[in-house]
Amino acid sequence: MKQDRALILDFGGVVTHTPFETHDVTERALGLAGGTLTWRGPFDVPSDPLWARMQAREITERDYWMTRTREVGRLVGEDWDEMRIFVQRTRGADVDGVIRPEARQAILAAKQAGCRLAILSNELDLFYGAEFRQRFALLDLFDVIVDATYTGILKPDPRAYEEVLQRLGLDRCDCVFVDDQLKNIEGADAVGLPRVHFDVTDPAASYRQALEMLGIAVTAGS
DSSP states (O other), X not given: OOTTOEEEEOSTTTTBOXXXXXXXXXXXXXXXXXXXXXXXXXXXXXXXXXXXXXXXXXXXXXHHHXXXXXXXXXXXXXXXXXXXXXXXXXHTTXXXXXXXXXXXXXXXXXXXXXXXXXXXXXXXXXXHOHHHHTTOGGGGGOSEEEXXXXXXXOTTSHHHHHHHHHHHTOOGGGEEEEESOHXXXXXXXXXXXXXXXXXXXXXHHHHXXXXXXXXXXXXXXX
C-alpha cells in the first residue's frame, strides 16, 4: 500500500477527452454538418494558428477556449459567453463518455494501491460548471480538489502546486503531477515536483509512466 504517495492530475485533457477528440460528438449534438469544426489543437497544430499562439504564450488557455466557445455559439446562432455552456451543450448527454478510459483505469489502480488522489486544475468549474462536474462519479474517489476557479491561483504559479501539496500533507518527492500543458510542467519543475508531461495522443503511455513513478506495477497492455 502507498498511502504516503499521491497522484495529482490536471482535469481537462488528462482525465477527460479534449474537445478536439470529440468534434463529431459536438457536431451531432448541435446539429452541425460533419467537418464543420476544423480546429485540432495539439493533434494538428499547423491547422490551428490560435492554438499555436497559446503554446507561444501570446494568449492564455482560457483565452483560447473562450474564443472557441464564442465561435461555436455563433455557429448555432447563440451568444455563448461562458465556457461551461460549450461543455454542457455538447457533452451533457454523455458524462461518462467524456472520461478517458485510460484515466479511469489509472485512477482505480492508484486508489487500489492505496495512493491518495488529487486534482489540480485551472478551470474545473469555470469550464464544466459545478452541477455538471458533480455528475462525474469518478471524482468522488479524489481526496483533494484544488480548482483555480475558486482559489484564483493559476498554474504555473508556484502557489498552486504548494496548495495541493499542503492539502495532501505529503512531501513533493512522494507525489507525481500529470498535466498536458508544457507551461504547467515547467511550473512543477520549478518547485521540484515530480511530473509527467501528458501526451494527449498517447494517454496510455503517460499514465503508465505516472503509475510506475509511484511504484505501482503496470501489467503489459494496460
